[in-house]
Amino acid sequence: MFYGTELKNRLLLGTAQYPSPDILRAAIAASGTEVITVSLRREGAGGAGFRDILKDSGCRILPNTAGCHSAREAVTTAQMASEVFGTNWIKLEVIGHADTLQPDPFALVEAARILCADGFEVFPYTTEDLILGEKLIEAGCRVLMPWGAPIGSGQGLRNIEGLKSMRAHFPDVPLVIDAGIGAPSQAAQAMEMGFDAILLNTAVAKALDPVAMAEAFSRAVDAGRQAYDAGLMPRRDMAEASTPVFGMAELLA
């Protein structure tokens, strides 16, 4: 699924903003997630205490470049992440604006080119723009992570038609909805649409009970995927009786 790594669990969790490392650990366990993302830009080399706790979780770590605003910053952070975590996976985030936290597509492609050429397996945080997606594939990315909505906004899938087009346009590329998911129903909706996985952080970390919310999301992601595999019925404009008309008792005969 992701650069040759198959995952049983299709929920990926961010590790920021939890009330405590213990609650984070419990949320990871409750969700059954196999991949967690970790930021480095702000914490720097001094974040070892927290990172050791994350390493102990047994999850595969996907370091991210959250907080980077230029290709150069992102590349440097990715290189540091690979040293710190001993992985060539990197969630590439290059922020274009501090208010919307939307990706800077130009710097994103530039950084992706450099990192892919350097042997990194890049998970780019992108928009639903198809051409941008193609440029990222061309740069060497084998996974795309379109946003559902701006980071931390909890708005769900803001451009459903655009995301459907993206799914159709990249049938063989693993697509992860990254950012903007606020409720399990939104995660289930994305999975029903055929997305491969969901990455989220705030909706779980800032829930009043993060552990219970992690489990709720995990179930929703499972349900959505199962529904997609089972084949959803088409939407119809008119009613169609589910009870057959023929064979009914003819009471007045």
Place this chain on the structure above:
Amino acid sequence: MISILGSGVAGLCAATALMDAGVEVEVICPDTAPAPASRLAGGMLAPFCEGESAPDIIVTRGQAAIAWWAAHVDVTRHGTLVVAPPRDAQELDRFARATRAHRWVTPNALEPDLEDRFARGLYFENEAHLDPNAALTALKHRLLAQGVVFRDGAPQGRIVDCRGMSATETLPDLRGVRGEMLEVYTPEVTLSRPVRLLHPRFPCYIVPRGEGRFMIGATMVESSRSGPITARAAMELLSAAYSLHPAFAEAEIIMTGADLRPSFPDNIPALRRKDTGFHINGMYRHGFLMAPVLGMDLAGLLTQESADAH
């Protein structure tokens, strides 16, 4: 004799609580010891607000801190006001759901200087605040007046280790959580209680320290880097302060600080047994709230022990 190691909020509260219970103490504080992290604290005694992210034990046990501090040092009991910028108003609803002992207020009814920038706020009437440095100094003077010795050298009695991050080598699960703060001076703003500004990305609080001084805090970064405040932290804290009151733009920055909060994995301060002695550590962001409680717990344990021995 009990030997308290460390003279930050954990050590001084433990020493005071033990003396209050009639247990003789000395305080070991070498000149070379790092300055206590608690010197940079906000000094908010806000158990209910902390309940937004802290477990219930902090809310229930932390309430005792207010009366304890008031019995020993100057405490201002004006409650806490919580507001949010208009576009993040829903953050207030979340905060209200996550906490208790509050009521909805019109912010400028409590703090006229906020004018009409905030349509509504949450008021936590039963909270209080103090000046951390004044409070720590007052505790120390009180202990000195009671004949407690503050010194360097080998401890004479049973050890109660309250050294915060300096105790890391004996507490492998202790980690540092970096906090950064600023103090500013402006005669143009008057606040009579701590104000918390909810913001999805840059939450901050402003604690009035009197005579135009305000403490603006504090970042929470999972890092053990103890260097000076970063430009980003300063920008975030100052822009949050500016959105609370535009006059903060002209305030003088009189001090900045950054240090590590000693923290256990559950972020709950703890009293732990260690060999024949104890540790009080992991104060995280709850030092002023939980140090008195843990000090009293320790006093209870020791007086019980000596009662059992007789």
